[in-house]
Amino acid sequence: MTNKIFKSSFTVLFFLFTTSGFSQDKSSSSIVLLDAFYAKIKSQKNPQIIDARGTDEFALNHIEGAVNFNLKSEDYEKQIAILNPAQPVFIYSIAAYRSGILSTELIKRGFSEVYILEGGIASWIGGGKPFYTNLKSRLTLPEYKKIIADNNYVLVDIGSKYCATCRTVKPILENLRTQYGEKLKIVQIELEESPQVIADLKTVKVFPTLILYQNGEIVFKKDGLGDLQNDVDVVLASK
Incomplete structure (x- = not known):
């Protein structure tokens, strides 16, 4: 008899515990x-x-x-x-x-x-x-498109000076400038200077966003840094 009462009480307590869990915040x-x-x-x-x-x-x-x-x-x-x-x-x-x-x-x-x-x-x-x-974009969309059209290879870096990951891109860009010289046009766009062109592109999801163009066509678009140096080398080193 005692054993049955214990089992019954346990069942009630278990039910109350589980139902209260579902009713929590x-x-x-x-x-x-x-x-x-x-x-x-x-x-x-x-x-x-x-x-x-x-x-x-x-x-x-x-x-x-x-x-x-x-x-x-x-x-x-x-x-x-x-x-x-x-x-x-x-x-x-x-x-x-x-x-x-x-x-x-x-x-x-x-x-x-x-x-x-x-x-x-x-x-x-x-x-x-x-x-x-409260800013007028330093770079406009028509100016952006002209840069892309006027250069064989263009690497675009879109970010913000307040973005920690964006800051790690800068030394890589400097190395690419030294490595490829005039062969690679590098364009840096910051939210604090050119917000409207970022809006007009309608392609940015995170900072940094990195886009490599070849003859006006996108070769790759990276949402985040990834292995930028290697990715650019794969495209340009053999050209």
Whole structure:
């Protein structure tokens, strides 16, 4: 009899434990691609968009309607208090690092839905979505196309001075300049100088983006650094 009571009690406790697990807080954060991120924002009457970059980055360009703060901001608590935890929050930065840290903190504070834009501001502007900038692009799309048309080989480096990986590209580019000289035209485009041409190209998903053209045609497009030196050598060394 005692054994039956024990089994019955265990069954009840197991049921309560498992059902309580399903009823726990369903807060979550997700890294989503541009189109899904954009669609979710457009579905909200007053979307809560957070630019988790620094204030200097935000001042140069940002998603329209975004507010700017991260965990290091002096007004962090004030900015959090303004948000509605029951509504979705949309976060972006250069890559996923600052966005991810902020997302984790928001989930801990009980925010129900947090979405991180994969590729950050590069994906947004590079995908041709509306953005604010206080700069006129140093390079225009017609000028870009003319450079491509006027040179046999053109290597285009698209990035940002605030992107850590982008900085590692610079010495490789200098080595390629020395190695190939006038045979290879190298064009460097930074978000802080020419945002509109990045938007007009509608091909950038991350920083850095590297594109090699041969006689006006794309030989390769790299989303990220990869083995740039070797990839360029494969194309040019035998020419």
